Amino acid sequence: MAALRTLLATRSRIRLCRLSHPASAGFGSGSAAHGGSGEVDVKRLDGGDAGVVEMAMCREKARNALGHVFVRQMRQLVSELHRDSAVRVVVFRSLLPGVFCAGADLKERARMSNSEAEHFVLGLRSLMNEIAALPMPTIAAVDGFALGGGLELALACDLRTAAHTAQMGLIETTRGLLPGAGGSQRLPRAVGFAVAKELIFTGRRVGGEEALQLGLVNRAVEQNQAGDAAYREALCLAREILPQAPIAVRMAKEAMNRGMEVDIASGMAIEGMCYARVIPTRDRQEGMAAFIEKRKPRYTGE
Structure with missing residues (x-):
């Protein structure tokens, strides 16, 4: 099924x-x-x-x-x-x-x-x-x-x-x-x-x-x-x-690729490091602003 x-x-x-x-x-x-x-x-x-x-x-x-x-x-x-x-x-x-x-x-x-x-x-x-x-x-x-x-x-x-x-x-x-x-x-x-x-x-x-x-x-x-x-x-x-935040997508790929080769605790640490790299990006700010303003985000990869 x-x-x-x-x-x-x-x-x-x-x-x-x-x-x-x-x-x-x-x-x-x-x-x-x-x-x-x-x-x-x-x-x-x-x-x-x-x-x-x-x-x-x-x-x-x-x-x-x-x-x-x-x-x-x-x-x-x-x-x-x-x-x-x-x-x-x-x-x-x-x-x-x-x-x-x-x-x-x-x-x-x-x-x-x-x-x-x-x-x-x-x-x-x-x-x-x-x-x-x-x-x-x-x-x-x-x-x-x-x-x-x-x-x-x-x-x-x-x-x-x-x-x-x-x-x-x-x-x-x-x-x-x-x-x-x-x-x-x-x-x-x-x-x-x-x-x-x-x-x-x-x-x-x-x-x-x-x-x-x-x-x-x-x-x-x-x-x-x-x-x-x-x-x-x-x-x-x-x-x-394509419409998704490019830096976030890249970091998600890195987190998954690196995490699948290690134990779950190490994988969580890798996820944390990748997450930290998207926090200061303009794309993250744009994503939050678009949500609040009820519009589609315009990501630039910065």
Whole structure:
């Protein structure tokens, strides 16, 4: 019954969200890294979506496989976002139909020595940690296959949306490996240890609806003709975050991320430190004033 209620609530949100999707939300206009020719590009949305940044994967010939160039470009862009206080939400998406990220580039990996492969995976794990450590909320829009390292990338994000037709799985054991970019740690935290062990031991893939029931994704939607339903739902979710006080949202993320790794008493102390950092902000004063004056707050991130 709980899963059914979640699905019904999700579908209700979808109907409301799809009433408005401005053309400016699509990829193509605005500033893009590498002049639009890279394997990973970034775009800042404008208008009512100002504050949302899209990290768009576009390695067409290899289905967004995690190769050297792809990883290097994404690492550079993620590093730049760490320092950008104007960014309120980051959406990770694919520009390729039917695929989010196919995981490791096995052709590149086959040419590596054992030490080179180990070093590369170490760097890949570091990239996923950098994504997880971004101070603003991140959303993975899974409109297709997210396998192996592709699912590890989605798991490094705070929130995930998926099309019903998406296929997700940590399939490394079917290749003689185990998840090496954080999957063995993040999947149990997302779905619980017993379910995670089953999925990793068997290498089984799950679709969007099952992923929602397992708690692997936050929202699952029927795929549309354009093949970007999960991306549109991710935008809908981003728009629900945008009106909130950005410093408070960042501090809430820090409190939860740091607190879940320690005992409850230490977590309370972390919460207290994060709370103390929002007390002197102008946004807190604006929130109180807006409540008293019965109007919508106008947060500036200060």
